Amino acid sequence: MASYSTMRPSVLASLSFPPSPSSCCTNVEPCGANVAFSKLSERGAHHTCTSHHHLPTSARSATSMPFSVACVREARGGAGVGVGPATSVYRKRWLKTTDHYLVTEARRSAGDAAVSPSPPIRKQVADSHSASLRRSVCGSSPLHALDCDCDRTRTRTLMLPSTSLRVCRGHLPPMATGRSAARPWEVDVEGMSCQRETLVPSPEWESVHHRRVARRRTQLKATTGRGERGALQGGEEEEDKVDKSKGDGGHAERTEGSGAGASKDTKGAGLSWISPDWLTSLVQGGMGTLRGPDQSGIPVANAKLDDVRDLLGGALFLPLFKWMLESGSVYRLAAGPRNFVVIGDPQAAKHVLRNYGKYKKGLVSEVAEFLFGSGFAIAEGEIWTVRRRAVAPSLHKEYLETMVDRVFGACVDRLVQKLDQAALERRAVDVESCFSQLTLDVIGKAVFNFDFDSLQRDSPVIQAVYTALKETESRSTDILPYWQIPLLCQLVPRQRKAAAAVALIRATVEELIAKCKAMVDKEEQEQGQVNNVDNDYVNESDPSVLRFLLQSREEVSSQQLRDDLLSMLVAGHETTGSVLTWTVYLLVKNPAAMAKVKEELDNVLAGRRKPTLEDTKSLKYLIRCINESMRLYPHPPILIRRANEPDVLPGGYRVGAGQDIMISVYNIHHSPQVWDKPEEFIPERFDLDGPVPNETNTDFRYIPFSGGPRKCVGDQFAMLEVIVSLAIIFQNFDFELVPNQTIGMTTGATIHTSTGLYMTMKRRERAAACAASEFVLV
Numbered sequence: 001m002a003s004y005s006t007m008r009p010s011v012l013a014s015l016s017f018p019p020s021p022s023s024c025c026t027n028v029e030p031c032g033a034n035v036a037f038s039k040l041s042e043r044g045a046h047h048t049c050t051s052h053h054h055l056p057t058s059a060r061s062a063t064s065m066p067f068s069v070a071c072v073r074e075a076r077g078g079a080g081v082g083v084g085p086a087t088s089v090y091r092k093r094w095l096k097t098t099d100h101y102l103v104t105e106a107r108r109s110a111g112d113a114a115v116s117p118s119p120p121i122r123k124q125v126a127d128s129h130s131a132s133l134r135r136s137v138c139g140s141s142p143l144h145a146l147d148c149d150c151d152r153t154r155t156r157t158l159m160l161p162s163t164s165l166r167v168c169r170g171h172l173p174p175m176a177t178g179r180s181a182a183r184p185w186e187v188d189v190e191g192m193s194c195q196r197e198t199l200v201p202s203p204e205w206e207s208v209h210h211r212r213v214a215r216r217r218t219q220l221k222a223t224t225g226r227g228e229r230g231a232l233q234g235g236e237e238e239e240d241k242v243d244k245s246k247g248d249g250g251h252a253e254r255t256e257g258s259g260a261g262a263s264k265d266t267k268g269a270g271l272s273w274i275s276p277d278w279l280t281s282l283v284q285g286g287m288g289t290l291r292g293p294d295q296s297g298i299p300v301a302n303a304k305l306d307d308v309r310d311l312l313g314g315a316l317f318l319p320l321f322k323w324m325l326e327s328g329s330v331y332r333l334a335a336g337p338r339n340f341v342v343i344g345d346p347q348a349a350k351h352v353l354r355n356y357g358k359y360k361k362g363l364v365s366e367v368a369e370f371l372f373g374s375g376f377a378i379a380e381g382e383i384w385t386v387r388r389r390a391v392a393p394s395l396h397k398e399y400l401e402t403m404v405d406r407v408f409g410a411c412v413d414r415l416v417q418k419l420d421q422a423a424l425e426r427r428a429v430d431v432e433s434c435f436s437q438l439t440l441d442v443i444g445k446a447v448f449n450f451d452f453d454s455l456q457r458d459s460p461v462i463q464a465v466y467t468a469l470k471e472t473e474s475r476s477t478d479i480l481p482y483w484q485i486p487l488l489c490q491l492v493p494r495q496r497k498a499a500a501a502v503a504l505i506r507a508t509v510e511e512l513i514a515k516c517k518a519m520v521d522k523e524e525q526e527q528g529q530v531n532n533v534d535n536d537y538v539n540e541s542d543p544s545v546l547r548f549l550l551q552s553r554e555e556v557s558s559q560q561l562r563d564d565l566l567s568m569l570v571a572g573h574e575t576t577g578s579v580l581t582w583t584v585y586l587l588v589k590n591p592a593a594m595a596k597v598k599e600e601l602d603n604v605l606a607g608r609r610k611p612t613l614e615d616t617k618s619l620k621y622l623i624r625c626i627n628e629s630m631r632l633y634p635h636p637p638i639l640i641r642r643a644n645e646p647d648v649l650p651g652g653y654r655v656g657a658g659q660d661i662m663i664s665v666y667n668i669h670h671s672p673q674v675w676d677k678p679e680e681f682i683p684e685r686f687d688l689d690g691p692v693p694n695e696t697n698t699d700f701r702y703i704p705f706s707g708g709p710r711k712c713v714g715d716q717f718a719m720l721e722v723i724v725s726l727a728i729i730f731q732n733f734d735f736e737l738v739p740n741q742t743i744g745m746t747t748g749a750t751i752h753t754s755t756g757l758y759m760t761m762k763r764r765e766r767a768a769a770c771a772a773s774e775f776v777l778v
């Protein structure tokens with residue numbers, strides 16, 4: 001048998017190996033997952049690791065053979081590159097099968113009729129043609145790979161209208177992989193015609209799933225107390241099997257909420273052994289025996305097992321609201337080993353938020369430290385005081401005016417072009433991802449003077465930010481903070497994924513800082529002096545926050561600067577994107593309000609598409625719509641604090657030192673005791689000629705930007721960005737919701753839709769008459 005090492009160069013060169021049978025994912029990265037593979041390029045022993053689930057089927061099976069991987073990070077991976085597993089066991093097996101493959105191929109090309117290509121090779125050759133037609137677009141959630149052929153044992157048959165396809169579980173949207181009733185979902189297929197298809201679960205899968213759910217329910221009903229936990233564990237073992245067979249849990253980590261009847265991916269709940277019923281009884285009764293009677297006067301929510309799915313990994317704010325209706329506006333909740341006091345009362349919220357000394361960020365700092373480091377969004381004490389004082393002045397009036405004039409409009413204009421194209425092709429667009437891209441572009445320019453250009457090309461940063469934020473939320477409900485143990489972080493796939501996301505974000509930020517530093521130093525060398533910066537300073541060519549901070553020559557370590565800017569990047573990106581998404585959604589659902597907005601825009605801007613800072617003040621109705629949208633969908637919906645010392649809340653509720661607190665902004669904003677018709681979208685509820693509502697003038701009934709010393713530092717920036725964006729977009733387009741969509745809710749740090757928000761759009765006649773583009777990005 002010819003050996004691989006002797007045959008490799010010549011045979012590989014002579015093989016017309018199909019150009020990239022390709023991994024199923026376009027976002028392959030060397031993420032160092034459980035099974036690492038090394039890539040042996042012909043140039044020598046270049047090794048790179050890539051995650052197991054990113055590799056094509058042939059790489060994972062025992063019968064591995066050469067193939068190529070499109071590695072986006074390294075921009076490598078073409079035809080004729082052999083990939084072999086790195087671990088010795090895999091390498092051995094792989095070499096064996098490669099030898100076999102090469103010999104077989106050699107015999108075949110020498111005309112040996114007895115040899116026919118092995119089935120996998122035939123399959124790959126066939127797929128290499130169709131792969132180019134069906135390139136997956138799974139980089140940008142919630143779009144997922146189609147027909148990826150990862151591993152046949154882990155696939156599920158899905159019915160397309162015309163055919164049936166096999167899709168890897170790991171690449172399906174969460175509602176498809178979840179255990180609750182699945183319903184139709186969508187996958188973007190970048191095929192020849194770029195059509196979108198709707199997939200529904202196959203009838204076999206549905207029936208297996210329903211049987212499993214029914215069995216589990218019966219088990220739970222039949223048991224109580226200790227037994228209940230036993231039953232849950234039993235059920236989980238079964239679910240675990242399902243989960244293990246999932247291969248990649250990555251996508252499934254994006255879970256569904258129960259809003260608007262959305263189905264839920266209860267992965268978190270299913271994998272955890274905690275039962276709030278059990279813990280609630282501990283708090284209600286057991287706590288009396290363990291720690292003495294509960295003197296706090298705070299009612300304990302009767303948390304039910306069914307609700308825990310939402311609590312662990314879903315739209316947490318929804319069960320919190322349900323429990324408020326049952327237990328009152330301040331209640332205690334046992335969630336895992338922690339217990340929280342949940343506040344849905346404006347006065348109690350005001351007390352906690354204003355008394356920052358008594359209440360620190362606590363749990364938030366713990367669970368988000370891996371992302372923000374010592375950034376001032378989560379820092380406490382002296383670091384926070386100093387850094388907030390240093391950064392906040394960068395968002396001064398001159399700066400905001402520059403943003404309105406030179407950044408917001410220019411970025412939105414690119415979105416307009418994108419939507420224009422979709423309108424021409426009568427294509428539906430997921431506006432949620434568009435807004436996420438837009439706000440990343442804006443914050444990139446505003447904070448770093450860097451153009452992510454994510455509207456035009458896929459930015460891995462978006463997914464990385466989402467992954468990192470989702471991880472912070474998961475950590476806050478994890479039963480054990482195992483992620484505090486470094487070794488476990490290296491072993492657990494979810495942690496590795498989060499670490500990779502943070503590494504990517506940090507590397508991006510560090511690179512941007514280095515570039516800007518070099519530029520400032522160069523300028524100063526050329527001018528032979530250090531620039532003095534006053535509070536209104538805006539650099540003409542680079543108005544970014546980074547430039548402001550570097551030029552102000554504050555004493556700060558480069559790591560602190562990185563963490564502060566990263567705080568702004570993360571805090572200012574998702575939040576604003578979500579406000580845009582839900583405001584558009586609400587307006588499209590309320591045509592009368594939309595008509596008023598458009599009328600106002602036409603009056604105030606009179607065909608000029610670009611509002612100035614002054615114009616924004618006149619767009620009063622639009623602003624009220626945004627205010628109302630942030631009431632109904634606050635981002636984040638929950639604020640977390642921890643009591644530094646014992647205290648008494650308004651209403652006489654006692655909290656002990658170390659007590660974790662959730663201020664549910666969602667509860668306050670939706671409370672029937674606080675608002676009339678709280679569930680309705682009524683922009684007029686805020687007086688049109690009155691002040692813009694905030695925490696002060698509503699006495700903490702309305703706190704979308706929080707309140708007290710740790711109130712959002714970017715509130716004005718964000719409002720202006722949303723006003724300018726919507727003003728331009730609504731002048732240009734009429735939107736329509738794609739029918740039969742389920743708009744579910746899920747949370748990262750903000751409220752997301754569970755599977756995107758698809759809309760079609762038409763150019764408004766009036767806008768069509770306007771010139772194509774008036775903005776140039778600075």
Ligand code: HEM
Binds near residue numbers: 634706712713717718
């Ligand atoms: C509509 C969009 C936005 C919303 C709804 C929002 C909301 C919030 C909220 C509620 C907090 C307080 C969290 C707490 O009390 O625990 C906060 C903090 C913060 N926000 Fe925003 N934000 C938005 C946009 C922005 C933007 C655009 C930036 C940056 C330019 C930004 C930067 C920050 C920072 C740095 C903090 C931490 C402040 C501190 O702890 O001192 N935010 N945001």
